[in-house]
Amino acid sequence: MSDPRYTPLRDRHESLGASFTDFGGWQMPVRYTSDLAEHHAVRQSAGIFDISHMAEFTVRGAQAADYLDHALAGRLSALAVGKAKYSLLLAESAGIIDDVIVYRLGDEDYLVISNAGNRDAVREALSARTDGFTVEVDDVSDDYALIAVQGPNAEAILADTEGVADVSIPWSEQRYYAWATATFGGQPLLLARTGYTGEDGFELLVPAALAGSLWDAVLAAGESHGLIPAGLAARDTLRLEAGMPLYGHELTLDTKPAQAGLGRVVVSAKESFVGKDAVDAASDARVLVGLAAEGKRAGRAGYAVVTEDGTPIGEVTSGALSPTLGHPIAMAYVDPSSAAEGSAVFLDVRGTRIPATVTALPFYRRTK
Incomplete structure (x- = not known):
């Protein structure tokens, strides 16, 4: 090293x-x-x-x-x-x-x-x-x-x-x-x-x-x-x-x-x-999306994105509780079928499924 x-x-x-x-x-x-x-x-x-x-x-x-x-x-x-x-x-x-x-x-x-x-x-x-x-x-x-x-x-x-x-x-x-x-x-x-x-x-x-x-x-x-x-x-x-x-x-x-x-x-x-x-890219290749959730528990890199029944459909690449917005945000690669803005998904946060919504990027844009 x-x-x-x-x-x-x-x-x-x-x-x-x-x-x-x-x-x-x-x-x-x-x-x-x-x-x-x-x-x-x-x-x-x-x-x-x-x-x-x-x-x-x-x-x-x-x-x-x-x-x-x-x-x-x-x-x-x-x-x-x-x-x-x-x-x-x-x-x-x-x-x-x-x-x-x-x-x-x-x-x-x-x-x-x-x-x-x-x-x-x-x-x-x-x-x-x-x-x-x-x-x-x-x-x-x-x-x-x-x-x-x-x-x-x-x-x-x-x-x-x-x-x-x-x-x-x-x-x-x-x-x-x-x-x-x-x-x-x-x-x-x-x-x-x-x-x-x-x-x-x-x-x-x-x-x-x-x-x-x-x-x-x-x-x-x-x-x-x-x-x-x-x-x-x-x-x-x-x-x-x-x-x-x-x-x-x-x-x-x-x-x-x-x-x-x-x-x-x-x-x-x-x-x-x-x-x-x-x-x-292949038509079924996962694509990058923004995810927004409620509460304080954020999805972190490596956490699974799943459907309501727990079927894996993607993975978080970056996530945090947004200091500016006050709620959890993440970027994740998900299956194209779940990538439309407004789609409901779940983050597997240490065994707990946290509801999230596919959101347009960026989460924050300066006004001037």
Whole structure:
């Protein structure tokens, strides 16, 4: 077993009293004080997350756009410079190796951010697919730190952050799934208006050596805006409420995009891409749905979804008592015959059948 990895912000987390947990081989802060307090802060004001465990890859070269069209399920050649796009890295079987966000930094220059636990698999797949293309793929994960500031006050906090300078686009003009450049400590800073919480916010890519200084500066700016550090527990309930999939739960190598509700991400009209020939899921394949229940007992990952008489029809992939909505929610794969919105099903919660209703995703959507 390899030694656990820590981000450049380890000392900050320890000084704040964080509890740590293993996540993709990294020791990451799961909480600082209270899961609920951290969750509600992001919904009502703002939270700051260390997401430096994520993996970053640069894709550069004269055929970078064509290469990404081949390597990924989307049409990245159509992505404008300054914009970002969610996409999928598929196996030949059309199973999902990882879900990624791609940023177009220039005509021949892209950045791909993937999940921490899939870093090796993504690097291997991206490298293997370069044959025949004038392109270079580099794993630059260890060179950078990634900090997320999420919540309705995120823009105001970053606008007040001392040391952030030379912002290329005025804060109020920066759009969702787009990015701007800036500097911090005289070094390049990428400001991406993206996130994994269902709230407005930014993800900040900075050289690893400056991570601590940037974290401190953002926290200082956020004191008057209700900003608090938030850990993985809050991040998980936030993304669940927002209906965002988590690799290893909603997405796996055995999952095809259409099953996960991600058929829109796949551009089947492209002449070729890895996984194209197998992308269609079987008609009886289970599909991802949202489930809402009453009471306080939540279905957790691995719990069975059953009919009233106990016949298994699916399995929960993520579930929790929603801090925002106040009732249990879950995502689950169920048989197509039980997937229609409004369908009545049951969660087998440790031997007790809890009534649930198939509900449209996301469970929560911000209003502004």
